[in-house]
Amino acid sequence: MDNRRPLIAGNWKMFKTCSEAVETAEHLVKLVSACADVDIMIAPPFTALAQVSEVVKGTCISLGAQNLFWETEGAYTGEISPAMLVSSGCRYVIIGHSERRQYFGETDESVNRKIRSAVSSGLVPVVCVGESEKQRELKETFSVLDKQVKKGLDNFSPGDLNTLVMAYEPIWAIGTGKTASAEQAQEVHEYLRAMIEKKFGNSLAKSMRILYGGSVKPDNIAELMSMADVDGALVGGASLDPLTFSKIVQF
Numbered sequence: 001m002d003n004r005r006p007l008i009a010g011n012w013k014m015f016k017t018c019s020e021a022v023e024t025a026e027h028l029v030k031l032v033s034a035c036a037d038v039d040i041m042i043a044p045p046f047t048a049l050a051q052v053s054e055v056v057k058g059t060c061i062s063l064g065a066q067n068l069f070w071e072t073e074g075a076y077t078g079e080i081s082p083a084m085l086v087s088s089g090c091r092y093v094i095i096g097h098s099e100r101r102q103y104f105g106e107t108d109e110s111v112n113r114k115i116r117s118a119v120s121s122g123l124v125p126v127v128c129v130g131e132s133e134k135q136r137e138l139k140e141t142f143s144v145l146d147k148q149v150k151k152g153l154d155n156f157s158p159g160d161l162n163t164l165v166m167a168y169e170p171i172w173a174i175g176t177g178k179t180a181s182a183e184q185a186q187e188v189h190e191y192l193r194a195m196i197e198k199k200f201g202n203s204l205a206k207s208m209r210i211l212y213g214g215s216v217k218p219d220n221i222a223e224l225m226s227m228a229d230v231d232g233a234l235v236g237g238a239s240l241d242p243l244t245f246s247k248i249v250q251f
Helices: 018-032 046-056 082-087 098-104 108-120 133-137 141-152 182-200 202-207 221-225 242-249
Strands: 007-011 039-043 061-065 092-095 124-129 165-168 209-213 232-235
Touching: 007 092, 007 209, 007 242, 018 039, 018 046, 018 061, 018 242, 039 092, 046 061, 082 108, 092 108, 108 124, 108 141, 124 141, 133 141, 141 182, 165 182, 182 202, 182 209, 182 221, 221 232, 232 242
Parallel strands: 007 039, 007 232, 039 061, 061 092, 092 124, 124 165, 165 209, 209 232
Antiparallel strands: none
16 A cells, blocks of 8 residues: 555535534544544534534544535635634545535536645545446446546646545445445556556655545455555445444454
């Protein structure tokens, strides 16, 4: 893994009220307190960020948000700025998740603007890319990823992207119970790393963490993590239960 430190991230999506989020986080803190060699991030809904931030402060768990808007402030009803996330205790932000692309009109261009605003605010962007089932059947996986990465990272310098984390999420494996095989994941991760190398040079390609997301569970995490270019996981459903998520963290 070229000394890339694994990152296990939990995306809680639209689940958990404030009190449920606090309870889950408190339980998780106890379960993973001994994990020294893995970075852990959880992304509760916006409403619970500030409260969960108090729970994870000073622990080995970092806080992430599920989205952000690219402007610093203004008349954008319902949107959340990078500074608001930072003030809520966030260190990470998920950008361009397939559900945002699918249901809320997220494009490669808006992903690009969001990455820029995250980076300039000192947040670590976790940028999601991935193909649909139809695209995979039509053998379009690599051309889809090509476009997402090229447009998403357009006009950045390697220095801008030092902290950026990429997450490969095959849309056909999200919430479906289907998981890409470890070999399928490795093939795509290797391709993504080669793309980063071509576009931004060897040192960024070597240091950039590329996570796998899509029905990650305690019983498939070890095999996924044994692949040379898989540096962690972006976990959806299985991150909602602290016990299940702690088993993934302790792969």
